[in-house]
Amino acid sequence: MSAYVIFIREHSHDPEELRIYSQKAPGGLAGHPVTPLAVYGTHEVIEGPAIEGAAILEFPSIEAAKVWYYSPAYQDAVQHRLRGGTYRGIIVEGVSAAASE
Template identity: 70%
Template sequence: MAAYVIFIRERTVDPEALRLYSEQAPAGLAGHPVTPLALYGKHEAIEGPEAEGAAILRFPSFEEAKRWYYGPAYQEAVRHRLKGGIYRGIIVEGIASEGSGE
């Protein structure tokens, strides 16, 4: 069953750290079955506090999402993101679609 990684950037605190993250993060995706669905595009807060942006990544399973996030390549990059901004990040399992057999 698909899983989704969702990052919400609440506030930037170090633009240079986020620049380093944006340079290193793509290498962390290499070899992982990930589909970016949204990457900090146009958005509107309809509930809760405003956010600077959000990213949504789809993985084939919850385990694949965790394997990517906790893998050494992404962990090298994520330290810059965590230094560069205030974020919320979650992994959420999708729902089985009708007729999918999941």
């Protein structure tokens, strides 16, 4: 069943660290079954506190999402994202096609 990684950027602290992250992160996706669905585009907060942006990545399963997140290549990149801003990150399992009908 599909799984979604959602990152919410609450506040940026260090633009240089975020620049380094944006250079390294694409290499961390290589070889992983991921489909970017939204990446810090225009957004509107309809509940809760304001955010600076959000990203949503689709994976075929929670296990595949974890393999990507904990991979050495992504862990090399993520340290810069976490130094660059305050983020929330979650992995959430999707629903089956039968459940959504």
